Amino acid sequence: MTPGHFGLAAGAKKFAPRVPLWALFLSTYLLDVIFVFLLATGVEGITPLDPAHPNEYGGIIIHAEYTHSLVGALLISMLAGWLANLHWGRHGGIAIAVVAFSHWILDLLVHRPDLPILPGNFGNLPLLGFGLWEYPRASTALELILILVGTCLYFYSALKVSKGDKHRIAWTVSLVTASLLILLFVTNILGL
Ligand SMILES: [Zn+2]
Numbered sequence: 074m075t076p077g078h079f080g081l082a083a084g085a086k087k088f089a090p091r092v093p094l095w096a097l098f099l100s101t102y103l104l105d106v107i108f109v110f111l112l113a114t115g116v117e118g119i120t121p122l123d124p125a126h127p128n129e130y131g132g133i134i135i136h137a138e139y140t141h142s143l144v145g146a147l148l149i150s151m152l153a154g155w156l157a158n159l160h161w162g163r164h165g166g167i168a169i170a171v172v173a174f175s176h177w178i179l180d181l182l183v184h185r186p187d188l189p190i191l192p193g194n195f196g197n198l199p200l201l202g203f204g205l206w207e208y209p210r211a212s213t214a215l216e217l218i219l220i221l222v223g224t225c226l227y228f229y230s231a232l233k234v235s236k237g238d239k240h241r242i243a244w245t246v247s248l249v250t251a252s253l254l255i256l257l258f259v260t261n262i263l264g265l
Contacts, residue, residue, distance in 0.1 A: 076261055080222070084219075084227060089165055091164070096169060100157070103149060108140045117139065117140065118135070118136040142188065150173035157169035185204045187202055223254075224250060
């Protein structure tokens with residue numbers, strides 16, 4: 074779902090023009106950024122469904138009991154929103170918090186049930202995940218829609234706020250962003 078997360082973040086630029094694209098990209102991926110650190114320290118983990126093809130599209134179960142628990146994701150998103158609020162005001166703070174939490178919502182749609190409700194899977198409550206990855210055509214279609222709608226919204230907002238020379242820069246940044254997301258999508262689907 075990596076390209077889908079970034080597609081959504083690009084689209085969010087239309088609703089939060091003051092917040093730079095890098096901040097939206099960082100917030101949409103924040104849960105996974107923290108996950109990578111916890112992965113390195115062995116606190117969280119990842120298991121491929123087919124060890125012979127560890128990069129297969131959607132073929133993973135994650136053990137991210139802190140970063141990807143519902144309450145953990147809410148806390149991380151609220152903290153990111155509070156920090157963003159200091160730089161880009163209330164509107165920017167809300168945008169960052171919503172984009173950060175959108176990561177958990179998209180993961181909820183595609184993951185097989187591996188997302189806990191409470192940090193550390195406290196109380197052994199049922200794990201969540203609607204498992205759209207079981208239907209790769211449906212999940213790739215969802216990702217493609219997120220990328221296309223997201224980059225169109227980004228194009229629209231970047232061109233609207235730019236004038237003269239900056240107009241050309243906005244075109245270039247928009248095209249580069251769209252190309253990178255499509256490239257990321259293709260490599261993700263092919264499991265590269
Ligand atoms: Zn994730």
